[in-house]
Amino acid sequence: MAEEDDARIRILQSLRGKICEAKNLGPVSGPNRQRDLCTFCTICLDQEEVFRTKVFEKSVSPFYGEDFYFEIPRPFQCLSFYVYAKSVFQRDLAVGKVSIRKDDLCKYKGKEHWFSLHPVDPNSEVQGKVHLEMRLNEVISENGSVGQHLLVQIIECQGLPLISGQICDPYATVSLIGPARSDQKKTKVKKKTSNPLFEETFFFEITRSSSYSKKSHFQVEEEDIEKLEIKVDLWNNENLAQDVFLGETRVPVKILQHNHIHKAWYLLQPKGNGSKSKSDDLGSLRLKLAYIEDTVLPSGCYSPLCNLLLKSSDIKPISASAAHILGDICRERYEAVLPMVRLLLHHNRFLPFVSAVAALELDHTQEANTIFRGNSLATRSIDDMMKIVGKSYLAVTLKPVIDEICETNKTCEIDPNKLKEGDNVEVNKENLQFYVQKVFSSITQSNANCPPSMCAVFRLLRQLASKRFPDDPNVQYSAVSSFVFLRFFAVAVLYPHSFQLRSHHPDPEISRTLTLISKTIQTLGSWGSLSKKLSSFKESFMFDFYKSFQEDKCIVKVKKFLDEISSNVSKESSGLEDAVILKEGEVQKRAQGRKRLGKRNFKKRWLRVTNRELSFHKLKGKEAFIIDVKNIQAVEKLDESAFNRKNMFQVVHAEKQLYVQAGNCVEACEWLDVLGQVTRCNDSRLATYHPSTYSGGSWQCCQSQSCSSPGCKPCTITMQANLQLDIDCDRETERIFSLLSANDAKLQNMEDACASMAVYQGPQPEQQDYSKFTIQEPKETFQTLKQLRNVTVELQRQHELRSDPTAQYGSLDNPIVGKTS
Numbered sequence: 001m002a003e004e005d006d007a008r009i010r011i012l013q014s015l016r017g018k019i020c021e022a023k024n025l026g027p028v029s030g031p032n033r034q035r036d037l038c039t040f041c042t043i044c045l046d047q048e049e050v051f052r053t054k055v056f057e058k059s060v061s062p063f064y065g066e067d068f069y070f071e072i073p074r075p076f077q078c079l080s081f082y083v084y085a086k087s088v089f090q091r092d093l094a095v096g097k098v099s100i101r102k103d104d105l106c107k108y109k110g111k112e113h114w115f116s117l118h119p120v121d122p123n124s125e126v127q128g129k130v131h132l133e134m135r136l137n138e139v140i141s142e143n144g145s146v147g148q149h150l151l152v153q154i155i156e157c158q159g160l161p162l163i164s165g166q167i168c169d170p171y172a173t174v175s176l177i178g179p180a181r182s183d184q185k186k187t188k189v190k191k192k193t194s195n196p197l198f199e200e201t202f203f204f205e206i207t208r209s210s211s212y213s214k215k216s217h218f219q220v221e222e223e224d225i226e227k228l229e230i231k232v233d234l235w236n237n238e239n240l241a242q243d244v245f246l247g248e249t250r251v252p253v254k255i256l257q258h259n260h261i262h263k264a265w266y267l268l269q270p271k272g273n274g275s276k277s278k279s280d281d282l283g284s285l286r287l288k289l290a291y292i293e294d295t296v297l298p299s300g301c302y303s304p305l306c307n308l309l310l311k312s313s314d315i316k317p318i319s320a321s322a323a324h325i326l327g328d329i330c331r332e333r334y335e336a337v338l339p340m341v342r343l344l345l346h347h348n349r350f351l352p353f354v355s356a357v358a359a360l361e362l363d364h365t366q367e368a369n370t371i372f373r374g375n376s377l378a379t380r381s382i383d384d385m386m387k388i389v390g391k392s393y394l395a396v397t398l399k400p401v402i403d404e405i406c407e408t409n410k411t412c413e414i415d416p417n418k419l420k421e422g423d424n425v426e427v428n429k430e431n432l433q434f435y436v437q438k439v440f441s442s443i444t445q446s447n448a449n450c451p452p453s454m455c456a457v458f459r460l461l462r463q464l465a466s467k468r469f470p471d472d473p474n475v476q477y478s479a480v481s482s483f484v485f486l487r488f489f490a491v492a493v494l495y496p497h498s499f500q501l502r503s504h505h506p507d508p509e510i511s512r513t514l515t516l517i518s519k520t521i522q523t524l525g526s527w528g529s530l531s532k533k534l535s536s537f538k539e540s541f542m543f544d545f546y547k548s549f550q551e552d553k554c555i556v557k558v559k560k561f562l563d564e565i566s567s568n569v570s571k572e573s574s575g576l577e578d579a580v581i582l583k584e585g586e587v588q589k590r591a592q593g594r595k596r597l598g599k600r601n602f603k604k605r606w607l608r609v610t611n612r613e614l615s616f617h618k619l620k621g622k623e624a625f626i627i628d629v630k631n632i633q634a635v636e637k638l639d640e641s642a643f644n645r646k647n648m649f650q651v652v653h654a655e656k657q658l659y660v661q662a663g664n665c666v667e668a669c670e671w672l673d674v675l676g677q678v679t680r681c682n683d684s685r686l687a688t689y690h691p692s693t694y695s696g697g698s699w700q701c702c703q704s705q706s707c708s709s710p711g712c713k714p715c716t717i718t719m720q721a722n723l724q725l726d727i728d729c730d731r732e733t734e735r736i737f738s739l740l741s742a743n744d745a746k747l748q749n750m751e752d753a754c755a756s757m758a759v760y761q762g763p764q765p766e767q768q769d770y771s772k773f774t775i776q777e778p779k780e781t782f783q784t785l786k787q788l789r790n791v792t793v794e795l796q797r798q799h800e801l802r803s804d805p806t807a808q809y810g811s812l813d814n815p816i817v818g819k820t821s
Contacts, residue, residue: 009802010296012731013072015079017289019043019053020112021063022083025095026282038086039095041285043068045076046127047161050666054504055086060283065505067498073669075159077102077127077267081285083117094120096282105291113289117282124270126247128194129815130172130232131155133263136206136256148206150176150253152230154187154198157268158812160234163244167192167644168236170246176204176253178228189237192644206253228253234268245271249818264810266818294734301798302733304791308784309343309736313352318360320780322788323353326736327377328773329746336739337377339732341384345453346727354381355460362468368475371465372482379487382457386488387499389451392580394492394499397446401438402496405513406506410435412513414541429545435513436520436549443489443521444557447564458484458566478526480562485525494518520546524554583674584608588661589616590643602645602661609674614651627653634686634715635675637668642692642700651675652689659693676716689715740792747785750775754782 019041039062043051050070056062079102083095096117100108135151154172162168169191175184183204190196206225230253234246247268255262312321319328323340330336344350357378365371372379412432413419419428458480465479493514496502506514523546589605606617608624614632615624631653638648638659647668651658662668679685688711692701699705702712740747750773757778775781810816 008298010294010731012294012296014070014292014294015072015289016069016292017067017287018112019064019066019068019081020286020288021061021065022117022283022285023061023114024283025060025062025083026117040084040086040092041066042082042084044080044082045072045074045665046078046080046159047125048664050664063508067505070666071669071673073665079105079289079291081115081287082120083283083285096120098285098287100289102291105289108287108289110290111288112286114284114286116284119282121270123245125161126245126268126270127161128157128159128234128247128268129265129812130157130234130247130249130268131263131265131812132230132232132249132251133261134230134251134253134256135262136253136260150204150206150230151201152176152204153201154232156195156197156199157234158195160194160196160246162194162646163236167194167640167646168244168246170196171235171237172198173233173235174202175231175233176228177231194640194646225253225257232266251818265812265815266810267815269818292735294731294738295799296728296730296734297795297798297802299730301795302730302737305737305788305795306343306729306733308787308791309340309733310347310349313349313356315780315784317776317780318353318356319774319776320784321356322784324357324377324774325747325750325781325784325788326739327380329743329750330739335735337380338384339735339739341381342388342727342732343729343736345385345388346729346732350381350385350453351456351460354378354385354457355464357381358461358464362464365468368465368469368472368478371469371475371479372461379483382461382483383487385457386454386483389453390488391500393446393449393451393454394488394501395581396449397442398439398489398492398496399501401435401442402493402501402514404438405435405517406496406502406510409507409510409513411509412516414516414545415539416541418512429548432513432516432520432545433548436517436524439493439517439521440524440554440557443485443525444561447561450565454484455565458562462566477559477562480566481525481558484562484565485558486522489525490518490522493521516542520549524549525558580611582609582611582678583670584620585667586663587667587671588645590659590661602643607660607671609671609678611678614675627651627658629675629678630682631684632675632679632682633684634689634711635672635679636689636691636716637672639692639701650689652686654684657693672716686711686715689713737792737795740788741796744789744792747789749773751782751785751789754778754785 022039022041025037025039037060038055038057039059040055041053041064042049051068053064053066056064079100081098083097084092085095086092097120098115098117131154133151133153133155137149137151139147139149152174154174157170157172160168160170169189170193171189172187173184174186175182185202187198187200190198206228230251231248232251233248236244236246238244248271249266249269251262251266308322309326312318312323315321318324323344326340327337341350344353357376358372361372361374361376361378410431411423412428412435413423414425414428414432416425419425461479461483462476465475469475492499492501496514497505505511519542585607587605587607588602589607590602606620606622608615608617609629611629613629614627617624632651633654634650634652636650636652638650640646640648642648643659643661645661647662647665649660649662649668649672651660660671662671690699690701690711691713692699694700694707697705699707699709699712702709704712753773753775755778757775808814
């Protein structure tokens, strides 16, 4: 049973961050003039590109402003950021790179740093690992003299890079190097594989000193091998061109002094230690990085902590609950609230929790016009809920108009100090007013698309606000508008790329237009007198622009919209769920019915997945080949050997298999996750599948000759997650456990505060730190704290029980970082 539990442990990696800007980008070889430099930035896991910014025009200090987040689906050694100069007529030119080893990523968590760019040297672009075995054998020659043979076996490699987008043809050279010798041998070339199995053995004779005499136990004399080493180089066979270096490792022969057999995995290293040449003149890159690695245990391990959090809304007062305590000790950390909100949403416990924390906040709110203005646990929880639940709502409501604004890009600047030569401020006002009206209409007519869970929260806010301020008839509207307009729609307009409404950060001119629209939408949607609204504008030009709107008509539309999204009246349903785009992007799809494995059989297609269908388009927006997701029987990875291509997956449906290649490992993982979730409840879902193709009259994986034979491998069990919300409860609870563990000292301080207050009826003057916590009932809070600490101690014990102490240095999971030249 323990082995089954261990098999369910998941190591989940993710990376979140921002490519902020570059500064003083240095000289680029080629025809590019510095003042005309157009650059973009890429992110690579080892040598595989997984993200790319848009091109920034004509600047040596470009502001990229690109947020990114992705799951990392495979082991990696190094995270690299490359800056390229865009070239029209030739290959893009590398300006420089920033490389950070995986083990060093924790140093930069959540903070911005400037990194110097280093040269991009082909000999430093390496990835992968090699499995070696070395033996030192005693041999007796024909004349009876004793010598030594060094046996070196190249067993296999894993994770070699793509070369020019193609799987490599690798081979290895093995050299014995010393002060006066350099013997080299070579393996056979392995075709089209990133994980070559060599299993080739080479022998090298080791010279003995003349004073050597045979001993009963064979020993290596230190002076004979002290300066000898085995050097293994990996190369890609290029046939007609120069072979490409893939990496090297060096192992000193003296490692066999105490043990005549050495077998281990080694990380491949760059030549010359990565070419640490001077890089001051290449410029620098400002990055914000947060790498997270979650070790997720079996579900049963999290039940005590999960149950303690879920019953938070039943605890009186709410400040004594586990969820409120978590928010209290991590109030400076945004990431503390998000996993808790996800967990509560999944278990339908969010509404009672937010009701309790919002009521607590209102008890301390003295004026109606300051309602929900602070950065409290209640406001942060509702903010996160809207971003999670309202993702599709935003896409339906704002994406079409945001796309129109970005694509038409009419000039909208109305600040006299920022007008360019030839601008007509009146025309700009008309353009801006046109855009604002479109956005405003899209929002105020979107009530039918507002998710029911958001409507329930808005209805609750109205009731709580009216109860707290019964003499103010407008407070029920301002309580809702402060969230839906100020914290939801206006922010999404301002940062469309952060809400997946645009793939990249907008250009500076478009960003300025969106800023002006967002400011106006905030004011149009806010609830208050006209004089109060106008006083919110610091700029006189915005004051004048806002007065051009018909205030009374806007108020009527806003009031009607707020009534509709927060009323007790159930929205009419057609019984058919709206189609929501879950993922779309460019892929390579194998042409149907082709028997040959040629490169031409793969065609570029635009793939789109909604909650209803999977569709392939020759071009985005063009006619499509459509599959109903209910007819999909399996979605699984395809062996690399099937087509000699990486990042392949297959979609099995009633007619035949579809074979698809994603752009990189991150994209492949995302496609598999989305398709797996949308099809996991299908009645026709298969239990087994074939991980390779049917060709030559048999399945290449199991050699079964019937094309309709059952699969030879069990299908992946899709983790139970809410498709629309994308919530993995075990992972969210693990993150909460990590936060509690990291803040154990604060939990202890809070426990001490409760004990002191219970005994002395209030904190003592010397205990000023206690004021940082919200403690209404010290005995009840103390009890919850004890429970929290007990469950975290037990979870820590479960982690230690399942930790692998046998992952020795030199194993596949913990390879040796060898020497470099």
